[in-house]
Amino acid sequence: MASNVKKKGIISTCVILAVAIFMAVYAGMSFNKKRNFVEDVVTEGSAVTKTMKLSTYNSYLANTFGDVDIYVLEGEEPGGQALILGGTHANEPAGHMAAIVMLEQFKPTKGTVYVIPDICKSGLSHNDPLEGTPQYIHFTTADGNVRTFHFGSRASNPIDQWPDPDTYLHTSGDWEPLHLPENAQTTQTLSGSEVRNQNRCYPGIANGTLTEKVSYAVTNMIKTLNIDMIIDLHESSPEYAVNNAIVAHANAMEIAGMAKALTLEEEKGIAIKVEPSPINLRGLTHRELGDYTDAFALLCEVGNPSQGRFRGYTDEELAITGKDPCYKVASEIHNGALLYVDYSSGDFPISLRVARHIATVAALIDEMGYEYPEKEIIIDNVPDYDEMVAADDLGLWLR
Ligand SMILES: [Zn+2]
The missing domain is CATH 1.20.5 (Single alpha-helices involved in coiled-coils or other helix-helix interfaces)
Structure with missing residues (x-):
């Protein structure tokens, strides 16, 4: 027994x-x-004139997971220079995809556009535990090719830097501030996991964590090349107040305000807000790159139901269509006051979110050229906002 x-x-x-x-x-x-998994970025037939490694601007990045490609689109005529960052937060796919569409479609005739679509490649390489998000998203091109892209995490992969400290003390490293507002602090204590948040690690530390090394390289690239404008592309939960918005450093407020009023709202009918970069919210692109470099520093947000807290079942379809019955209910309570996006249609597709980013980037670059002729960048083949929204098929704008 x-x-x-x-x-x-x-x-x-x-x-x-x-x-x-x-x-x-x-x-x-x-x-x-x-x-x-390596995403394919198609430069054949694009205006990409060369690629460089990010480690060019921080040798400590060489042979690490963060040493990504910088795609350079040079016009024949010299002019201004703009840097576009996608993938800062890898669970915000419209920022990542908008950067890829721009590098495959934009054709500058004057000035230079630099695009880094996967600035936090480490974040793209894993998912947020317990969030139930998809690992990949797919699009079919006009030629019938299926292209696969990462849907990742808000933060860098712990495999690249572990363990997180109990608290993360953000510092500005050895950088000398150029435009730091009076009374601004230069350090900030954040929760420990924020040490892996790419957008809390600027201006960066040359031999710091992987996330800090990447930020350092971006700051150094902007200073070395005298880049005139940096635009960081994000998404945010529909219930988050900073949404469908441009966040601008004080240096770039006038450009953002004019781009909003004249081009985006009056000409294109795109409702968008302009928010000032808070002085004591440290580590963010629109804050530190404005304080520590001479570039106009801007960040764009668009509503993303697949990262919001009200969302229901989360899969690739939600990431692409933005269609969620829970958000539809939320949009009908208190006349939509719970949300900061117009969700009356019951969806918020990635084609619309990417189209908003591209229209905003084009408007900001154009406005810089109107106000500062020596910094003018002229770009042909900018995907049309109305066409992108009407087609509702992002794959048509991928090569
Ligand atoms: Zn973000």
């Missing part, structure tokens, strides 16, 4: 162990595949 019980115990232990090993191997293969 006793030996039977013992035998059963051994069998069930072995079965549980085998299931655990199978799950660990299966999950490990999935993590490994995502970590090493």
Whole structure:
């Protein structure tokens, strides 16, 4: 009797162990595949004249996971220079995809556009635990090719920097401020996990964490090349107040205000807000790159139901269509006062979100040229906002 019980115990232990090993191997293969999946960016037929490595601007980045490509689109005539960052937060796919569409479609005839679509490549290489988000999103091009892109995490992968401290003390490293407002602080204490938030690590530290190294390289690139404008592309939850907005450093407020009023709202009918960059919210692109470089520093936000807290079932379809019954209900309560986007249509597709980003980038670059003729950048082949929204098929703007 006793030996039977013992035998059963051994069998069930072995079965549980085998299931655990199978799950660990299966999950490990999935993590490994995502970590090493390389997105294809199509430069053939584009206006990309060369690519550079980000480690050009921070040698400590060489041979690390953060040493991404910088795509350079040079016009024949010299002019201003703009840097576009996508993928700062890898769970905000419209920022990442807008950068890829711009580098594949924009054709500058004057000035230079630099595009880094995966500035936080480490964040793209994993997902947020327990959020249930998809690992990838797919689009079909006009030629029928299916292209696969990452849907990642808000923060860098712990495999690249671990463990997080209990608290993260943001500092400005050795950088000398150029435009720091009076009474502004230069350090800030944040929760420990924010140490892996790319947009809390500027202006960056040359030999810091991987996230700080990447930020340092961006700051150094802007200073070395005398880049005139930097635009960081994001998305935010529909219930977050800073939404469908341009966040501007004080240096760039006039450009943002004019781009909003004259081009985006009056000419194109795109409702958008302009928000000032808070002086003591440290580590962000629109704050630090304005304080520590001479560039006009701007950040764009658009509403993304697949990252909001009201959302229901989360999958690739939600990331692409933005269609969510829970957000529809939220939009009908208190006349939509719970949300900061117009969700009356019941969706907020990625084609619309990317179109908003592209129209905003084009308007900001144009406005810089009107106000500062020596910084003018002229771009042909800018995807048309109305066409992108009407087609509702982002794949048509991918090569
Ligand atoms: Zn973001």
